[in-house]
Amino acid sequence: MSGSSSVEDLPDQCKDLFTQDGVLLKACLGRPITDLNSIGMLCIVENHDNSKSIEWRPNDLITIDSDTQDQEWAVVNTIGISMSYAKGRRQRTFSGNITADYATARARIIRIPLEELKTFRVTRNNQQMQFSTKPGVWQTTFYFQHGNAEIFVASLKNHVKTAKTRHDRNTYVVVEPNTESQVLNKSFAELDIFTENTTDVVWNLVSNFKQRPYETTMEAFSKLTDIVYYGNEGASGKRDVSEEVADLLTKSMNEIDEATTVTTLTRQSDEYEVVTVNPMLPPRPVIPRGTPLSTEKWEGLQDTEGRVTEVDGVRQLIFRGGIARSIRHLVWKYLLDYYPWHMTHAQLKTLHKKRTEEYFTMKLQWRSMTEAQESRFAEYRERKNLVEKDVNRTDRTHPYYAGENNPNLLVLQDILMTYVMYNFDLGYVQGMSDILAPLLLLMGNEVDSFWCFVGFMDKIASNFEMDQAGMKHQLLQLQQLLMFVSPELANHLVQKDSGNMFFSFRWLLVWFKREFSHRDIMRLWEVLWTGLPCANFHLLIGVAILDAEKDVFISKDYGFTEILKHVNDLSMCLDVDKILSNAEGIYHQLVSSPNLPDQIRVTLGLPTINISTSTHSEADNNKPSTSRGTENGYPRI
Amino acid sequence: MAKTYDYLFKLLLIGDSGVGKTSILFRFSEDAFNISFISTIGIDFKIRTIDLDGKKVKLQIWDTAGQERFRTITTAYYRGSMGIMLVYDVTNEKSFENIKNWIRNIEENASADVEKMILGNKCDLEAKRQVSKERGEQLAVEYQIKFIETSAKDSLNVESAFYTLARDIKAKMEKKQEASNPAGARSGGGHQLRANEQQRKPTSWLSRCSLL
Numbered sequence: 145m146s147g148s149s150s151v152e153d154l155p156d157q158c159k160d161l162f163t164q165d166g167v168l169l170k171a172c173l174g175r176p177i178t179d180l181n182s183i184g185m186l187c188i189v190e191n192h193d194n195s196k197s198i199e200w201r202p203n204d205l206i207t208i209d210s211d212t213q214d215q216e217w218a219v220v221n222t223i224g225i226s227m228s229y230a231k232g233r234r235q236r237t238f239s240g241n242i243t244a245d246y247a248t249a250r251a252r253i254i255r256i257p258l259e260e261l262k263t264f265r266v267t268r269n270n271q272q273m274q275f276s277t278k279p280g281v282w283q284t285t286f287y288f289q290h291g292n293a294e295i296f297v298a299s300l301k302n303h304v305k306t307a308k309t310r311h312d313r314n315t316y317v318v319v320e321p322n323t324e325s326q327v328l329n330k331s332f333a334e335l336d337i338f339t340e341n342t343t344d345v346v347w348n349l350v351s352n353f354k355q356r357p358y359e360t361t362m363e364a365f366s367k368l369t370d371i372v373y374y375g376n377e378g379a380s381g382k383r384d385v386s387e388e389v390a391d392l393l394t395k396s397m398n399e400i401d402e403a404t405t406v407t408t409l410t411r412q413s414d415e416y417e418v419v420t421v422n423p424m425l426p427p428r429p430v431i432p433r434g435t436p437l438s439t440e441k442w443e444g445l446q447d448t449e450g451r452v453t454e455v456d457g458v459r460q461l462i463f464r465g466g467i468a469r470s471i472r473h474l475v476w477k478y479l480l481d482y483y484p485w486h487m488t489h490a491q492l493k494t495l496h497k498k499r500t501e502e503y504f505t506m507k508l509q510w511r512s513m514t515e516a517q518e519s520r521f522a523e524y525r526e527r528k529n530l531v532e533k534d535v536n537r538t539d540r541t542h543p544y545y546a547g548e549n550n551p552n553l554l555v556l557q558d559i560l561m562t563y564v565m566y567n568f569d570l571g572y573v574q575g576m577s578d579i580l581a582p583l584l585l586l587m588g589n590e591v592d593s594f595w596c597f598v599g600f601m602d603k604i605a606s607n608f609e610m611d612q613a614g615m616k617h618q619l620l621q622l623q624q625l626l627m628f629v630s631p632e633l634a635n636h637l638v639q640k641d642s643g644n645m646f647f648s649f650r651w652l653l654v655w656f657k658r659e660f661s662h663r664d665i666m667r668l669w670e671v672l673w674t675g676l677p678c679a680n681f682h683l684l685i686g687v688a689i690l691d692a693e694k695d696v697f698i699s700k701d702y703g704f705t706e707i708l709k710h711v712n713d714l715s716m717c718l719d720v721d722k723i724l725s726n727a728e729g730i731y732h733q734l735v736s737s738p739n740l741p742d743q744i745r746v747t748l749g750l751p752t753i754n755i756s757t758s759t760h761s762e763a764d765n766n767k768p769s770t771s772r773g774t775e776n777g778y779p780r781i
Numbered sequence: 782m783a784k785t786y787d788y789l790f791k792l793l794l795i796g797d798s799g800v801g802k803t804s805i806l807f808r809f810s811e812d813a814f815n816i817s818f819i820s821t822i823g824i825d826f827k828i829r830t831i832d833l834d835g836k837k838v839k840l841q842i843w844d845t846a847g848q849e850r851f852r853t854i855t856t857a858y859y860r861g862s863m864g865i866m867l868v869y870d871v872t873n874e875k876s877f878e879n880i881k882n883w884i885r886n887i888e889e890n891a892s893a894d895v896e897k898m899i900l901g902n903k904c905d906l907e908a909k910r911q912v913s914k915e916r917g918e919q920l921a922v923e924y925q926i927k928f929i930e931t932s933a934k935d936s937l938n939v940e941s942a943f944y945t946l947a948r949d950i951k952a953k954m955e956k957k958q959e960a961s962n963p964a965g966a967r968s969g970g971g972h973q974l975r976a977n978e979q980q981r982k983p984t985s986w987l988s989r990c991s992l993l
């Protein structure tokens with residue numbers, strides 16, 4: 145397989161010696177979070193200078209590649225099976241017509257020169273592989289979705305000489321090639337990992353060592369933060385960043401392995417009860433927020449005809465910092481699936497015309513209803529009644545909706561009534577007016593607000609459905625997440641009859657609309673609409689809020705009523721940026737937790753692994769406190 | 782322990798959306814009315830301590846969202862409530878018809894001996910009235926529940942409605958106390974805090990009540 149056919153003498157050319165499909169990037173120093181968990185191909189390649197590297201390429205790059213007339217790539221991509229060997233040679237030419245897309249995608253390739261590789265190890269049932277070019281730091285972690293890493297390791301051993309360490313049979317130390325020092329002394333900055341978001345670097349450093357006693361870790365972490373934030377700003381007298389980081393991490397890594405405890409499960413009657421839950425969460429990284437997506441940036445991300453070319457980039461920028469006020473009304477249309485990203489200005493104009501007509505057709509349907517008709521149409525009457533009542537008590541303190549006979553209230557009502565015609569089965573449900581109010585306030589336009597509302601409702605329709613299954617499910621997911629992130633608090637809630645999380649019903653129903661000012665809710669919503677960094681991020685917002693109140697709940701021994709009261713009283717007292725930052729930190733803790741249950745993986749849209757074998761069944765996770773399950777109301781929802 | 786009350790009663794407001802539950806509660810707890818009140822999502826409660834025959838009674842009044850589909854959540858809070866206000870809107874026929882459904886809902890979810898009361902709210906809106914006072918009274922007789930028309934807006938009968946319900950609960954509790962524990966010793970009365978002064982007087986206030 146690792147055929148060594150000749151390589152033409154072209155710049156930037158390389159040859160795949162071995163390729164493995166279906167490899168997830170689990171962690172990597174200096175990578176934007178969006179890259180994590182993306183799927184790709186892990187390869188051993190030979191470079192034009194005969195040096196060799198391990199390369200991981202995201203699948204979307206492969207797609208792009210196949211577009212640019214490389215047949216074999218296309219084949220590799222479409223096979224989509226566990227493994228494929230590169231047949232002979234494949235040319236990759238980066239010169240020539242490199243599109244912007246291509247360049248960005250190319251930047252996402254991870255390359256580990258074999259000369260620099262120091263150690264690697266295989267864990268998790270042979271499904272996970274980690275690489276290190278520095279003692280004490282596992283810089284990259286890959287997960288082999290299909291099959292396992294055995295063949296890759298075997299192949300790799302053809303190119304490097306390895307020895308197994310004595311204390312750990314899964315860890316391989318590379319003994320050759322080992323051109324030593326110079327390479328290893330390169331600073332992180334030189335290795336070009338600071339070009340991406342610095343915070344990700346911080347995070348990944350941390351995520352690569354398993355948890356140790358909390359305090360020590362946090363101490364180490366704060367040092368790390370200092371180094372990474374300030375260390376690379378060119379303070380010349382300073383030690384090499386990489387060295388310091390490596391030192392810190394090496395110091396902790398060995399102890400950590402021993403410090404980790406495992407979830408103990410004992411069998412009790414028919415069910416498994418979780419006796420000790422030690423989620424082994426790594427410390428929470430502090431992730432600063434970014435600046436809002438500006439007009440200039442936004443325009444720069446479009447082509448001359450108005451197509452948004454960098455959708456992922458846009459989403460990521462919005463996730464990181466939200467959207468500047470000046471373009472918010474425009475960008476929301478995209479985020480809410482009203483405007484497709486790929487449409488030109490001209491196409492959007494046509495679309496807008498079409499949607500406007502559609503809207504007024506639906507509006508006419510109810511507007512033309514006579515009183516007599518209405519009197520024989522109870523269901524319609526009921527909905528109309530509800531809408532009227534709620535419009536009169538929606539955001540009336542905001543100047544836009546304040547005062548008697550405010551015309552904007554009529555627009556609010558018209559949109560909601562038209563939505564009743566658009567989706568009569570769902571009709572009008574309380575909370576919808578809360579969802580619509582900020583949209584209309586921002587757009588100031590009936591048609592646009594309507595279609596944006598439709599887009600938002602598509603995302604959260606299950607919240608409003610008759611059976612409330614969507615809400616119940618989310619409350620349960622929230623509980624499960626909290627049980628993992630903050631078991632102490634989750635257990636406190638359970639003890640106080642609040643395990644059903646009903647106190648957070650309002651949060652989830654209208655996506656925290658009642659908890660924040662208009663300004664802040666706009667920021668929160670646009671971030672949540674990006675769908676980053678994972679599915680159901682809004683639940684992590686909930687976890688972040690609760691986690692911040694943990695000490696209050698526990699130290700004051702809050703009971704059922706106090707918990708509800710306290711949660712309700714948090715309204716308008718929350719700092720949106722802080723919460724977003726904490727929620728993102730929690731996300732990072734979760735994804736790098738070594739024993740994240742499948743159930744949580746599913747909630748967050750992560751691939752399941754089913755790490756645990758026989759004991760860790762569904763049963764124990766569905767009921768985090770089996771022994772008290774019924775009396776705490778889980779079955780009630 | 783410095784408890785500032787003798788009894789704690791948990792009350793509940795239920796009824797269709799928009800009948801004025803939140804306004805009634807706001808009137809009672811803050812003595813205010815706000816035409817543009819926000820709709821209730823989920824559940825909330827307010828506290829007011831009143832003086833009843835020399836006893837400090839702390840009322841913890843739970844306010845719920847009215848729309849039917851939220852009932853799973855709201856009924857979870859029925860548990861442990863000692864008194865329930867069933868509210869309809871006299872300008873809305875449907876909300877009156879639904880009182881029967883709400884009563885059924887109580888029977889299914891609240892404890893059997895919960896005290897109930899029917900309120901016909903918005904009686905200030907005479908011009909828009911759809912449900913006559915007589916029909917309200919009739920319904921109350923049918924179900925053997927006390928009834929009163931209220932206006933949260935004009936602050937009419939809101940105060941007396943809560944006092945009445947609270948008195949009924951107190952009377953029932955004291956009666957139970959006496960029956961199960963004639964010696965006056967502390968029993969499992971739950972929310973009773975000073976058992977020794979309990980059995981002072983019979984429930985003569987019933988006669989003073991101007992309600993049906």
Ligand SMILES: Nc1nc2c(ncn2[C@@H]2O[C@H](COP(=O)(O)OP(=O)(O)O)[C@@H](O)[C@H]2O)c(=O)[nH]1
Pocket residue numbers: 533536537796797798799800801802803804805815816817818819820821847902903904905906931932933934935
């Ligand atoms: N005229 C009048 N309006 C009322 C009265 N009580 C409530 N309302 C209005 O009815 C609407 C619904 O009231 P709200 O308390 O929110 O109802 P809830 O859904 O039952 O909590 C609001 O616009 C109130 O201003 C009342 O006694 N008289």
Ligand SMILES: [Mg+2]
Pocket residue numbers: 802803804819820821844845846
């Ligand atoms: Mg209400």
